[in-house]
Amino acid sequence: MTPNPITESHARLEELVPLYSAMRRIRQIELEIAKRYAEQKMRCPVHLSIGQEAIAVGVCAALKRTDQAVSTHRCHAHYLAKGGDLNAMIAELYGKSTGCCGGRGGSMHLFDTGAGLLLSLPIVASSIPIGVGAAFGFARRGEPHVAVVFLGDASLEEGVWHESANFAARHKLPVIFVCENNLYSVYTHLDDRQPSRPLTKLAEAHGIRAQHVDGNDLSALLHVMSEMVDQARNSEGPSFLLADTYRWLEHCGPNYDNHIGYRTEDEFNAWRIRCPVERLRNKLEKSGLWNAAREDTLTARIQTEIDAAFRFAEDSPFPELRTAAEGVYA
Amino acid sequence: MPDASQTERILTAAEAILEAQDLALARDPNVYLMGEGVCDPKGIFGTTSGLVEKYGPQRIVEMPVAENGLTGIAIGSALVGMRPIMIHQRVDFALLALEQIFNNAAKTHYVSSGKHRVPLVIRMIVGRGWGQGPAHSQSLEAIFSHIPGLKVVMPATPADCKGLLLGAIEDGNPVVFIEHRWIHYVKGTVPAGYTPLPLDGPRRIAEGDGATIVATSLMAIEARLAAEALAEAGVKCDVFDMRVLRPLRTEPIIESVRRTGGLVVIDSGWKTGGFGAEIVARIAESCLGDLRAPPVRLGLPDHPTPSTRALMEGFYPSSDAIAAAAGKLAGASAAQIDRAVSALRQQRAKVSIDQPNPAFAGPF
Numbered sequence: 001m002t003p004n005p006i007t008e009s010h011a012r013l014e015e016l017v018p019l020y021s022a023m024r025r026i027r028q029i030e031l032e033i034a035k036r037y038a039e040q041k042m043r044c045p046v047h048l049s050i051g052q053e054a055i056a057v058g059v060c061a062a063l064k065r066t067d068q069a070v071s072t073h074r075c076h077a078h079y080l081a082k083g084g085d086l087n088a089m090i091a092e093l094y095g096k097s098t099g100c101c102g103g104r105g106g107s108m109h110l111f112d113t114g115a116g117l118l119l120s121l122p123i124v125a126s127s128i129p130i131g132v133g134a135a136f137g138f139a140r141r142g143e144p145h146v147a148v149v150f151l152g153d154a155s156l157e158e159g160v161w162h163e164s165a166n167f168a169a170r171h172k173l174p175v176i177f178v179c180e181n182n183l184y185s186v187y188t189h190l191d192d193r194q195p196s197r198p199l200t201k202l203a204e205a206h207g208i209r210a211q212h213v214d215g216n217d218l219s220a221l222l223h224v225m226s227e228m229v230d231q232a233r234n235s236e237g238p239s240f241l242l243a244d245t246y247r248w249l250e251h252c253g254p255n256y257d258n259h260i261g262y263r264t265e266d267e268f269n270a271w272r273i274r275c276p277v278e279r280l281r282n283k284l285e286k287s288g289l290w291n292a293a294r295e296d297t298l299t300a301r302i303q304t305e306i307d308a309a310f311r312f313a314e315d316s317p318f319p320e321l322r323t324a325a326e327g328v329y330a
Numbered sequence: 331m332p333d334a335s336q337t338e339r340i341l342t343a344a345e346a347i348l349e350a351q352d353l354a355l356a357r358d359p360n361v362y363l364m365g366e367g368v369c370d371p372k373g374i375f376g377t378t379s380g381l382v383e384k385y386g387p388q389r390i391v392e393m394p395v396a397e398n399g400l401t402g403i404a405i406g407s408a409l410v411g412m413r414p415i416m417i418h419q420r421v422d423f424a425l426l427a428l429e430q431i432f433n434n435a436a437k438t439h440y441v442s443s444g445k446h447r448v449p450l451v452i453r454m455i456v457g458r459g460w461g462q463g464p465a466h467s468q469s470l471e472a473i474f475s476h477i478p479g480l481k482v483v484m485p486a487t488p489a490d491c492k493g494l495l496l497g498a499i500e501d502g503n504p505v506v507f508i509e510h511r512w513i514h515y516v517k518g519t520v521p522a523g524y525t526p527l528p529l530d531g532p533r534r535i536a537e538g539d540g541a542t543i544v545a546t547s548l549m550a551i552e553a554r555l556a557a558e559a560l561a562e563a564g565v566k567c568d569v570f571d572m573r574v575l576r577p578l579r580t581e582p583i584i585e586s587v588r589r590t591g592g593l594v595v596i597d598s599g600w601k602t603g604g605f606g607a608e609i610v611a612r613i614a615e616s617c618l619g620d621l622r623a624p625p626v627r628l629g630l631p632d633h634p635t636p637s638t639r640a641l642m643e644g645f646y647p648s649s650d651a652i653a654a655a656a657g658k659l660a661g662a663s664a665a666q667i668d669r670a671v672s673a674l675r676q677q678r679a680k681v682s683i684d685q686p687n688p689a690f691a692g693p694f
Contacts, residue, residue: 068410102443109441118409119446123433129399130434133406140362140388141411160429163399170394327444328478329577330502 013287019061019218020280020290021298023053026077027277028302029086029309033076033093034254036310042093044106049077051216051248054276055180056081058221059148059241062229068118069148070131073108074247075120078150083115090309096316103319118147124185125151125158128177132164135175135238146232147175154185156202157193165206165238172237176228177203179240180215182247187262203240215243216276246271337522340693343485344514346492347377347453351415353524354499355385358413361499364391364404365417365453374417375455375514397426401452405434405504408448413499421454421508422465428473435504436479450504451495456547456598457511458646459684463637469599469630471546474506475575475608481505481529482575484598486550488518488692490573493527500526510548510598517692531572531579534586538566540660541592544583544609546572549596549628549647551690555677556652559670565662575605583609584616591622592659596647601629626655639684649687650674 030048037046049056056077060069063082071078079089085100092099093107101109108122118134121127131149138145155161156179168175179199183190200210209231213220221243228239248268250257258268284290341349354361363381365374369392373379382390393400397418404414418424424431431452438446457467475482481503485491491509498505535550536543536557545553550571557569568586587593593613595606610625628647636642650671657667678687 070406101441104443105441111442111446113445118406119438119442121434123429126402126429126433129402129430130406130409132399133403133408134410135406136403137407137410137412140407141360143410147406160396160399160402163394163396164403166394166396167399167403328440329481330439330444330447330449 013284013289016219016280017284017289019057019222020277020284022057022081023218023277023280024298025302026053026056026080028299029080029306030076032306032310034249037254041314043095044093045252046093046107046254047074047252048249048254049074051271051275052180052182052245053077054218054221055178055215055243055245058218059178059225061222062225063116063146063148065116067146067148068113068116068134069150070118070127070134071110071120071150072124072127072152073120073122074152075108075110079110079112079117079120082112082117084110084112084117085115086305086309087312088112091313091316094313094316095318096313097319098312098316125155125160128155128161129164132168132173132175135168135173136171139171139173144233145174146229149175149177151177151179152185153179153181153183153190153199154193155179156199162206165203165208168238169207172235174232174235175238176225176232177208177238177240179242180245181242182245184247184251184263186251189263200240200242208238208240210240210242212242215245216274216279218276218280245276248272339520339522340517341488341520342514343488343491343509343516343518344376346488346520347495347509348379348381349520350492350495350499351378352381352384354496355381355389357524360411361413361415362389362391363415363417364393364400365419366393366395366423367419368392368417374419375511377514378417397423398430401427401430402434404450405430405438405448408450409438409446413449415451415453415499417453419455420457420466421470422468424452424454431480431504431506432477436477439503440479447502448504449502451498451507452504453507453509455509455511458548459512459686461637461639461684462635464634467635469508469510469547471508471575472599472603472605475578475605479504480576482508483529483573484508484547484575485573486513486547486571488516488520490527492520493525494529494573496524496526497529501529505529508547512548512686512690513551515686516551516690519693529574531574532570532582533573534568534582535571536561536567536569538568539590540565540567540662541594541656542583542586542590543567543569543594543596543652543656544572544606545569545596546575546605547598548690549598552647552649553596553652555649555674555689556656556670559649559673560653560657560660560662560666562673563662563666563669565657565660565666565670567656567660578608580609580612580616584613587613588617588620590660591620592656593621593625594652594656594659595625595627596652597627597629599630600632601627602632604629623659626659628652628655639682642683648674649677
């Protein structure tokens with residue numbers, strides 16, 4: 001499977017500078033979580049997005065704040081790229097009352113409706129119909145918003161994906177399915193789970209337009225996504241964006257795990273050199289749009305923000321035990 | 331559609347349900363219906379007939395055969411301001427949607443610390459008779475009542491079918507609305523106009539100090555018939571139609587048991603792990619010392635529902651079994667119990683076991 005090549009001319013390089021910063025920010029936040037995870041103050045499972053940042057940033061850059069996305073267990077990058085509040089995210093990982101769910105959800109339930117991240121859900125494919133339902137609601141209420149469903153390659157094995165795609169196509173809903181193919185469901189390779197055929201065919205079988213892009217190429221993602229968003233807003237129905245990428249760390253947790261036997265160091269290294277962040281930096285540096293000094297400034301600025309967010313989480317109170325039974329019903 | 335201009339009408343429960351949906355659709359443009367067959371010529375046993383002609387296919391949405399996906403779609407639409415009503419012609423089909431109902435509909439309000447709401451009504455119909463068999467007749471209210479965040483309603487009268495359904499559609503929470511297919515035939519007085527009822531729990535439908543009988547849905551009708559026959563024989567009992575199983579309100583039942591000292595619960599579903607077991611447990615926790623005898627549980631026996639009527643004798647609790655159990659707890663004489671049981675058996679002697687008892691027709 002060779003993704004459609006997208007040439008640089010499709011997106012002006014200067015416009016990519018803030019998106020590079022956004023990717024760097026997500027990478028640095030995720031690395032900080034990994035670094036501090038051993039402190040055992042973030043006492044919930046974490047599924048880090050390191051290696052997959054370009055998809056989150058490229059997709060969300062084509063959206064408005066009022067568009068709503070839904071995500072999965074691996075939701076940190078989507079939440080941040082869509083504009084979710086960092087303090088509320090870190091506080092949620094700490095289980096604090098100031099977390100985006102007040103500590104009730106943890107890392108797999110990030111949401112910030114104001115920023116357009118409607119919800120994230122841990123059960124594989126569970127959020128797919130929620131995103132389609134949001135698009136259905138937008139269409140019925142005559143609102144101009146677009147819904148985006150982030151899903152993984154394993155989601156395509158779930159029946160609910162097909163149920164949702166069928167309905168989205170039948171009703172020409174303004175929804176874009178973004179499939180991040182990182183090749184693994186936990187430790188199981190795609191080839192052990194699915195027959196060999198283009199994943200895009202699964203969308204096309206439902207009458208949904210599909211495109212295949214390099215998921216570590218931010219400008220390619222932005223280009224294709226912008227086209228799909230225009231089509232959705234013009235009532236031309238749903239699209240499916242397949243983006244190849246790679247999960248650098250273990251499925252769940254802060255560590256590298258190439259040594260445990262389900263994948264090889266060689267495979268990892270082949271993807272490591274395709275790092276979405278480094279690739280864009282190299283490109284920007286060659287064009288004179290980025291340099292070491294700017295990199296240092298950016299790193300320092302992000303670290304200040306991160307330190308403040310962790311301080312906010314540490315200083316925030318836990319929810320009071322007496323509130324545990326509150327809010328079961330509206 | 332029923333004539334809404336009259337204030338006092340006798341309607342069937344099916345007509346009352348249709349009227350409730352019609353009123354809700356007319357009142358709020360965010361309300362929409364979705365189900366397999368909502369637009370077809372049978373119109374979900376007549377409960378959606380005429381609605382697509384009146385409101386169009388944008389609001390009366392014929393559903394692909396995809397229960398879990400469409401439940402998630404209903405939830406997603408509710409999160410952005412819609413008020414979906416989803417309909418399953420049998421409870422058994424809703425089993426495909428448990429992931430979305432349990433994980434997302436029930437929990438999203440809580441998990442979001444109140445920022446999200448899921449105003450969703452899921453109508454599910456319990457089949458019975460005419461060989462419905464093992465996977466077309468399950469009354470699974472106990473499973474749904476187990477989940478915090480869901481509300482569970484089981485109406486037994488046309489007035490409750492209308493009022494509680496309107497109340498459910500107005501509610502800001504996911505409501506599982508379980509209708510017994512045989513309740514659809516029941517007739518009763520239904521107020522005209524937009525008349526929602528609060529989802530506020532049990533109602534006493536017969537009064538007496540002999541024993542306390544607690545039942546849901548069709549079994550509340552059976553219990554009412556049993557109490558009437560016992561009253562004819564000189565023994566009066568309290569009968570509670572549960573109506574709302576979650577959130578569960580048991581205060582009136584506890585008050586009654588304190589007075590009567592006897593408890594009979596009748597499940598519409600299986601006795602083991604059934605909803606009646608929860609009632610018995612609550613009574614044991616609250617007023618065990620007031621019970622003069624062990625509580626009696628009636629419900630379905632521990633096997634799947636066979637299709638053939640040859641295997642159905644005694645499968646469903648009936649009014650005579652309820653009268654016998656309640657009469658004994660109430661201290662009635664053998665003659666009194668015999669009189670009530672005989673009258674009830676005579677009442678349905680000519681009806682095949684797989685068809686509704688004409689006594690269910692009401693009006694109630």
